[in-house]
Amino acid sequence: MATEQVLPFSVASVVEDVLQQHNTRSRPIDLASRKAEEASLRRYEAAEWLRKTVGVVGGKDLPAQPSEEEFRLALRSGIILCTALNKIQRGAISKVVEGPCDSDIIPDGAALSAFQYFENVRNFLVAVEELGVPAFEASDFEELGKSARIVNCVLALKSYGEWKQSGARGSWKYSGNFKPSSFTGKPFMRKHPEPFLNSFSRTSSAGEKSLDSEQASNGDLVLDLNEAGSSRNLNILVRSVLSDKKQEEIPMVVESMLTKVMEEFERRVASQNELMKTTSKDMETSCPPNKSLPRTASADVEMDGEFPINEKKIEESAKQIKEKVNHDEESEIQLLKQHMLVEQQQRDLQELKETLHTAKAGVQQLQMKYQEDFSALGKQLHGLASAASGYQKVLEENRKLYNQVQGPKRVYCRVRPFLNGQANCASTVDNIEEGNISIITQLKYGKEGRKTFSFNKVFSPAATQAEVFSDTQALIRSVLDGYNVCIFAYGQTGSGKTYTMTGPKELTEEGLGVNFRALSDLFILADQRKDNH
Numbered sequence: 001m002a003t004e005q006v007l008p009f010s011v012a013s014v015v016e017d018v019l020q021q022h023n024t025r026s027r028p029i030d031l032a033s034r035k036a037e038e039a040s041l042r043r044y045e046a047a048e049w050l051r052k053t054v055g056v057v058g059g060k061d062l063p064a065q066p067s068e069e070e071f072r073l074a075l076r077s078g079i080i081l082c083t084a085l086n087k088i089q090r091g092a093i094s095k096v097v098e099g100p101c102d103s104d105i106i107p108d109g110a111a112l113s114a115f116q117y118f119e120n121v122r123n124f125l126v127a128v129e130e131l132g133v134p135a136f137e138a139s140d141f142e143e144l145g146k147s148a149r150i151v152n153c154v155l156a157l158k159s160y161g162e163w164k165q166s167g168a169r170g171s172w173k174y175s176g177n178f179k180p181s182s183f184t185g186k187p188f189m190r191k192h193p194e195p196f197l198n199s200f201s202r203t204s205s206a207g208e209k210s211l212d213s214e215q216a217s218n219g220d221l222v223l224d225l226n227e228a229g230s231s232r233n234l235n236i237l238v239r240s241v242l243s244d245k246k247q248e249e250i251p252m253v254v255e256s257m258l259t260k261v262m263e264e265f266e267r268r269v270a271s272q273n274e275l276m277k278t279t280s281k282d283m284e285t286s287c288p289p290n291k292s293l294p295r296t297a298s299a300d301v302e303m304d305g306e307f308p309i310n311e312k313k314i315e316e317s318a319k320q321i322k323e324k325v326n327h328d329e330e331s332e333i334q335l336l337k338q339h340m341l342v343e344q345q346q347r348d349l350q351e352l353k354e355t356l357h358t359a360k361a362g363v364q365q366l367q368m369k370y371q372e373d374f375s376a377l378g379k380q381l382h383g384l385a386s387a388a389s390g391y392q393k394v395l396e397e398n399r400k401l402y403n404q405v406q407g408p409k410r411v412y413c414r415v416r417p418f419l420n421g422q423a424n425c426a427s428t429v430d431n432i433e434e435g436n437i438s439i440i441t442q443l444k445y446g447k448e449g450r451k452t453f454s455f456n457k458v459f460s461p462a463a464t465q466a467e468v469f470s471d472t473q474a475l476i477r478s479v480l481d482g483y484n485v486c487i488f489a490y491g492q493t494g495s496g497k498t499y500t501m502t503g504p505k506e507l508t509e510e511g512l513g514v515n516f517r518a519l520s521d522l523f524i525l526a527d528q529r530k531d532n533h
C-alpha cells in the first residue's frame with residue numbers, strides 16, 4: 001500500500017530552483033521569458049503550417065503569428081483543425097460542420113453553433129487519437145486551457161503529414177514535448193457526445209484538478225502537464241547553464257548541481273512529510289475516515305518523484321478505514337435486521353388480519369346458527385304454548401271434576417221394575433220426585449202411612465242403564481287424574497244390584513252396566529289425552 005502512495009512531484013521546478021539558487025558564474029537566467037519565447041515560436045510554427053494547409057480562405061481567422069488567445073479562438077470551432085486533418089488524411093472526418101453563420105439563422109444559434117463546434121472538435125480528437133497523434137482536451141480551448149497541448153497536437157499533425165508526404169516509410173514517430181502515454185484525458189467516442197460535453201463544461205481549473213487527481217489515482221509518476229514541456233525546459237535550463245562552460249568545468253558544475261538538487265529534494269521531501277503529518281491529524285479530526293484518504297488530502301501538494309508515505313500513518317488510516325467499514329457493516333446489519341423485523345411484523349399483521357377475518361366469519365356462522373336455533377326454539381315454545389293451552393283446558397275440567405269429587409258422598413236410589421209374573425203386585429212407591437221418594441208403609445191398626453226418603457237422585461223403574469251411568473261418569477274420570485273413586489251397590493237380594501253394575505244375564509249394548517261403561521269411557525279418555533302428554 002505504501003508503494004501506491006506516490007504523489008506527483010515536479011523535477012523541473014526543483015532543478016529550476018536549484019539553478020536559480022546556484023548563482024554560479026553563469027549569467028542570470030530568465031526562465032519565464034525563455035518559456036514564453038519558446039511557446040510563441042512553437043505556436044507560430046503551428047499556425048503557419050495550418051494556414052498553409054487549409055489555404056488563405058480557410059485560415060483567414062488564424063493570424064500568422066497569433067497570440068495564445070488568438071490561436072485558441074481561431075481553432076476552437078474545430079473547422080481549421082478538421083480541414084487540415086482531412087488534407088493530410090483524406091476522409092478522416094466525414095462531416096465538418098462549417099461556418100458559424102448557422103447562429104445567425106437559428107434563434108438559439110449561439111448554443112447550437114457551439115454544439116456544432118463540439119462535434120468538429122470531438123471528431124477531430126477521435127481521428128487524431130486513431131492516428132496515434134497526441135491529442136488534447138476540449139477544455140484546452142477555454143481561457144485558462146492549455147493551449148500548449150493544442151500546439152503540440154498541431155505540430156504532431158504536421159509531423160505526421162510530412163511523414164506521409166515523404167512516402168510514409170517506416171513507422172511514424174513523433175518526438176514532441178507531449179508524450180501520448182502521458183495524456184490521461186478520456187478518449188473521445190464518435191457516437192456519444194456526452195463525455196465530450198461534460199469535458200467541455202468543466203472549467204479549466206476543474207479540469208486541471210481532475211487531471212491531477214487521475215494521475216495521482218493511477219499511481220503513475222508522470223510529468224505534470226501544468227508545466228508543459230517541463231522536461232524540455234529542464235533541458236534548456238541545463239544547456240543554458242552549461243553553454244558558457246568549458247569542457248573541463250562541466251563535470252564539476254554538474255556534480256555541484258546534482259548535489260544541490262539532491263539537497264533540495266531531501267528538503268522538500270522532509271517538508272512534505274511534515275505537511276502530510278499535519279494533514280493526517282486534520283483529517284482525523286475533521287474528515288470521516290471513509291471519505292477522505294491521506295493521499296487525497298495531500299494531493300494539492302505538487303511533487304515530482306516517488307517516496308513512501310509514513311507507514312505508521314498509512315496503518316492508522318487503514319485502521320480508520322477498517323473501523324469505518326466495520327461500522328458501516330454493522331449499520332447495514334442493523335438496517336437489515338430492522339428491515340427483517342418490519343417484514344416480520346408485516347407478516348404477523350397479515351396473519352392477524354386473516355385470523356380476524358376468520359373469526360368474523362365464525363361469529364357470523366354462529367349468529368346464523370343461533371338464529372336458526374332461536375327459530376326452532378320459538379317453534380317448540382309455540383308448540384309448548386299450544387300444549388299448555390290444551391293442558392289448561394284439561395286442568396280446568398279436572399278442577400271441575402275435583403270440585404265435584406270434593407263434595408259429599410253421592411247416594412242414588414234406583415227402583416227395580418216388577419219382574420215378569422209380578423204384574424198384579426201393588427207397588428209401595430207412592431211418589432218419586434227428583435231426589436225424594438215416598439214409600440207407602442203399613443201402619444198399626446190398619447192405617448196406611450207414608451215415608452219419604454231423600455237421595456242425591458232417585459231413578460224410577462223406567463230409568464235406563466245409560467241414564468244411571470251418566471251421573472257417575474264424571475266421578476269415574478277423576479281416576480285418570482289420580483283421585484280414588486269407589487262405586488258400590490247396596491240393597492236386598494234381588495233388588496237389581498248386579499243388573500245395575502254389570503247388566504242382565506244376556507248382555508246387550510244397551511244393557512251394559514256401570515262397570516262396562518266406566519272402563520270403556522276411561523280407555524276412550526286415555527286415548528284423547530295421549531296427544532297432550
Ligand SMILES: Nc1ncnc2c1ncn2[C@@H]1O[C@H](COP(=O)(O)OP(=O)(O)OP(=O)(O)O)[C@@H](O)[C@H]1O
Pocket residue numbers: 415416417419491492493494495496497498499500504505
Ligand atoms: N231394573 C231392572 N229391570 C229389569 N229387570 C231387573 C232390573 N233389576 C233387576 N232385574 C231383574 O231382577 C232379578 C234380580 O236382580 P239381581 O240379581 O240383579 O238382584 P240382586 O240384588 O243382585 O240379587 P242378589 O242379592 O241375590 O244377588 C234379575 O232377574 C234381574 O234381571
